[in-house]
Amino acid sequence: MTRSLLVTGGAGFIGSNFIHMLVEDRPDWRVTNLDALTYAGNLENLTSIEGHAGYEFVHGDVTSAADVARAFEVAGRDGAAVSVVHFAAESHVDRSIASGLPFVQANVIGTQILLDAARGAETESFVHVSTDEVYGSLGATGFFTEETPLAPNSPYSASKAASDMLVRAAFKTHGFPALITRCSNNYGPWQFPEKLIPLMIANAREDKSLPVYGDGQQIRDWLFVRDHCEAILAVLERGTPGEVYNIGGHNEYPNLEIVHQILRHLGKDEGLIEYVKDRPGHDRRYAIDAGKIERELGWTPRYTFEQALPATIAWYGSQEEWLRRVRSGAYRDYYEAQYGGRPTG
Ligand code: NAD
């Protein structure tokens, strides 16, 4: 066993992709997955690695000091030094507009509780997975750099910016070895179909309408999830504590263009597009300058949108049962079937 890693939020979209990557690429690492299994947490994302010797799931909430302490005990058993990659968060902007408090609880309070426990456990390294949304919105030109002032516009991005400040404070005040990543929009396998790309794929497959907010000309900088996971691993292994690393794919598209591409790949009619009321406070454009991580850590994206979007559409096509169970809510029963009871706590 060369390294013990505590991953929070590992049953979600990016966290489960990250754990799959570790099992392939760092097979001798111990991986402890602490996840509360909110609506976004799905153990069916991880069925293929359940028996893996170095992997253990801990059902618990980052807002509970007791749950977090239990996870550190599991990760640090046999005296192993523990590192942390912190994904756990409420992640959907529209839900934060409907109700902000759960975002403050999970993203702000949860991060502070995790930081306190990690300091107590003398954690070797703590990677806080943040987002480009903390920088706010861009006009037609320019890019977010690590020096761009934070100007979050949604309760989600405000809660992530607050968590970034707590991580920064832990480094400045206590010399705690924390690093922050800020990535652009991800797409790929196991993304919950409330986010743009999987929602549009799932609806188009069922000939349901595709809700495009406002004029559909908002721009996002799309990155295949595997590239994000590799960037986080590079930051964990080679990053400098106290530093922020932007991650992005140099891959800007207006939402409407993405929707058209999905319809074309699936051979579906553009008449499925339905223009709906715009998202309040909708950020117009995100674009990442990822020069720092490219220069300092040698990371660059490996997947192009031209390859990875069709591959993602094909993946959802090959995972009809996964998608059906997520859309129907049946995935929530998986824990009971596997472990003989609903998770508590
Ligand atoms: P997700 O919503 O798919 O998954 C979140 C996971 O965290 C779920 O498994 C959920 O059960 C768990 N979780 C939520 N609250 C918890 C709590 N209180 N305690 C323990 N577990 C909890 O999110 P995602 O899209 O995989 O994003 C993961 C992280 O990456 C988030 O921090 C998000 O801000 C950040 N991020 C996401 C993107 C993106 O495009 N999806 C881009 C940049 C950064």
Ligand code: DAU
């Ligand atoms: O930039 C990184 C962020 O990307 C992450 O921090 C967030 O966790 C992640 O959810 C994502 O945020 P967005 O708000 O950009 O993603 P979402 O998929 O919700 O929306 C992408 C764009 O598509 C956005 O401009 C809103 C638009 N949209 C979204 C949905 C769900 C639609 O037009 N219709 C829709 O139904």
